[in-house]
Amino acid sequence: MRENTQDLSDFGYRERKQARDLLDLMIEEGLPDEFMDAGTTIEFNPHSGIVFLTNDHYQVAIKSGEELKMFRTCRICGAEGTEEDLEWESEHLCANCAE
Numbered sequence: 597m598r599e600n601t602q603d604l605s606d607f608g609y610r611e612r613k614q615a616r617d618l619l620d621l622m623i624e625e626g627l628p629d630e631f632m633d634a635g636t637t638i639e640f641n642p643h644s645g646i647v648f649l650t651n652d653h654y655q656v657a658i659k660s661g662e663e664l665k666m667f668r669t670c671r672i673c674g675a676e677g678t679e680e681d682l683e684w685e686s687e688h689l690c691a692n693c694a695e
């Protein structure tokens with residue numbers, strides 16, 4: 597099984613277009629406030645097919661509509677999603693696990 601990659605030669609046509617969209621949004625709209633820019637890279641997950649921004653702090657931002665949104669993972673139950681998909685107590689804790 598292949599791992600996540602930052603090697604653009606592993607990106608297909610579709611993934612390169614997604615990477616371009618991420619860069620366009622980063623230039624035009626900026627990163628989400630919470631996303632720290634140190635070590636920002638574009639990464640592709642060959643299993644999910646998702647291309648996303650990540651950084652030295654293991655934060656993840658994805659394209660959602662015409663914006664970049666934080667994509668969170670709950671450290672307790674492993675739930676994943678944006679603020680629109682799920683309610684979050686804090687950066688790595690979903691609202692269900694906070695109760």
Ligand SMILES: [Zn+2]
Nearest residue numbers: 670673690693
């Ligand atoms: Zn949780």
